[in-house]
Amino acid sequence: MNQILIRFLVGGAVVSAFAIIGDLLKPKSFAGLFGAAPSVALATLGLTIATEGASYAATESRSMIAGAIAFMAFATCVSWVMMRFELKALWVTICAIPLWLGVAFGLWYVWLK
Amino acid sequence: MAWGSIRTLVRLAEIAMQIKVDPSVIRQTRWNEYGIRFLFGGLITAVAGIIAKDFGPGIGGLFLAFPAIFPASATLIEKHETQKKEEKGLRGTRRGREAASVDAAGSAMGSVGLLVFALIVWQFAPSYSTSIVLMGATVAWLTVSVLIWYVRKRV
Numbered sequence: 406m407n408q409i410l411i412r413f414l415v416g417g418a419v420v421s422a423f424a425i426i427g428d429l430l431k432p433k434s435f436a437g438l439f440g441a442a443p444s445v446a447l448a449t450l451g452l453t454i455a456t457e458g459a460s461y462a463a464t465e466s467r468s469m470i471a472g473a474i475a476f477m478a479f480a481t482c483v484s485w486v487m488m489r490f491e492l493k494a495l496w497v498t499i500c501a502i503p504l505w506l507g508v509a510f511g512l513w514y515v516w517l518k
Numbered sequence: 519m520a521w522g523s524i525r526t527l528v529r530l531a532e533i534a535m536q537i538k539v540d541p542s543v544i545r546q547t548r549w550n551e552y553g554i555r556f557l558f559g560g561l562i563t564a565v566a567g568i569i570a571k572d573f574g575p576g577i578g579g580l581f582l583a584f585p586a587i588f589p590a591s592a593t594l595i596e597k598h599e600t601q602k603k604e605e606k607g608l609r610g611t612r613r614g615r616e617a618a619s620v621d622a623a624g625s626a627m628g629s630v631g632l633l634v635f636a637l638i639v640w641q642f643a644p645s646y647s648t649s650i651v652l653m654g655a656t657v658a659w660l661t662v663s664v665l666i667w668y669v670r671k672r673v
Contacts, residue, residue, distance in 0.1 A: 408567065409564045409567060409568065410564075412560075412563045412564045412566075412567045413560035413561065413563060413564040414560060415563065416559050416560045416561075416562065416563020416564060417556035417557065417559045417560030417563070418556070418559075418560075419559070419563075420555065420556070420558070420559025420560070420562075420563070420586065420587055421552060421555050421556045421559055424555050424559075424587055424591055425544075425552075427591065427621075428543045428544070428547065428591075428594070429539050429540060429541060429543060429544070430537060430538070430539060430540075431537070431538040431539070431540050432536070432537075432538075432620075433595065433617050433620045433621045433624065434620050434621070434623055434624040434627075434667065434670075434671070435536070435537055435624060435664075435667055436621060436624060437620065437621040437622060437623060437624020437625045437626075437627070437628065438624050438625070438627060438628035438631070438663040438664065438667055439628070440585075440588060440591055440621060440622070440624065440625035440628060441625045441626075441627075441628030441629040441631065441632045441663070442628070442632075442659070443582070443583075443632055443635045443636075443655070443656065443659055444559065445559070445562055445563050445566060445581070445582050445583075445584065445586060446582040446583070446635065446636070446639070447652060447656065448559075448563045449563050449566055449567060449582065450582075450639060450643075450648075450652060451648055451649075451652060452567075453567075453570075454643065454648045455648070457575075459643045459644045459645075459648070460643075460644050461575050462575075462639065462643050463639065463640050463641075463643045463644050464574075464575040464576060464579065465570060465575040465576075465578055465579030465582060466579060466582070466636045466637075466639035466640035466643065467576075467579065467636070467640045468575070468576050468577065468578070468579025468580045468582075469579045469580070469582040469583050469632075469635075469636035469639075469640075470633055470636045470637060470640070471580055472579065472580040472581065472582055472583025472584065472636075473583045473629050473630075473632040473633035473635075473636055474629075474633065475580075475583065476583045476584075476585055476625075476629040476632060477626050477629035477630065477633075479585055479588070480585070480588075480622045480623070480625040480626035480628075480629060481622075481623075481626045483588070483592065483618075483619075483622040484619045484620070484622035484623040484625075484626060485619075487592075487615050487616075487618050487619035487622065488615075488616065488619040491611075491612075491615070492615075493593075493596070494589070494592035494593045494595070494596040494614075494615070494618040495589055495592070495593045497592075498585070498588050498589035498592050498593075499589050502585070502589075505584065505585060509580045509583075510580070513576065513577065513580060517576055518576070
């Protein structure tokens, strides 16, 4: 329970820090780079290595590659849809999350399982 | 070698000159908007840990690249850009949408850096010190992301 709380607090802080850096920067295409910052990974991998060992963290990182490819598909889709259709950002991003899940789990199933 | 270093420095200066810091955004953002991002960031970090424990690191690792705060951030960008235009008496809906779209395109470029980050941790975590690996991987993420952004901007 304590570890989950620590993860929550550290994760919230690191993710917020990267988000604020992104907010401050211009042009927006550059600021967007920080939307794909390894914030969750940075918040969690140190703790994972300390508690579960380096090879456990290495396995997580290997899967993270599939997550990153899924992120690319997700962000590209959001950008494309928002440029072409009159839709709210909140709906587009939420509706694109199944795409992330599909690509991430698809790659895991085909390549990493 | 010296000539190569000078050229690299010139390139870095070119990149730095194109990037601006706008502190006014901090005042535009409400505390609840910071709170939402903290909450989602914290939740996905905690959930990634729980998933890894229950289903193994193979599945848990996928969530290290989950776009946890993307909906909140995109909405915030859209709202701020729309407000800016409307303060000038113009309709800002389209501008807001375009800004969110451009930001998402930047994130797509950044995801290549994210992939490199994961690759470095996967390869080096078992053999080197945690802090050095995480620091090196973060520097690699930033370098790759900025380079892709710079090349994309010039093409």
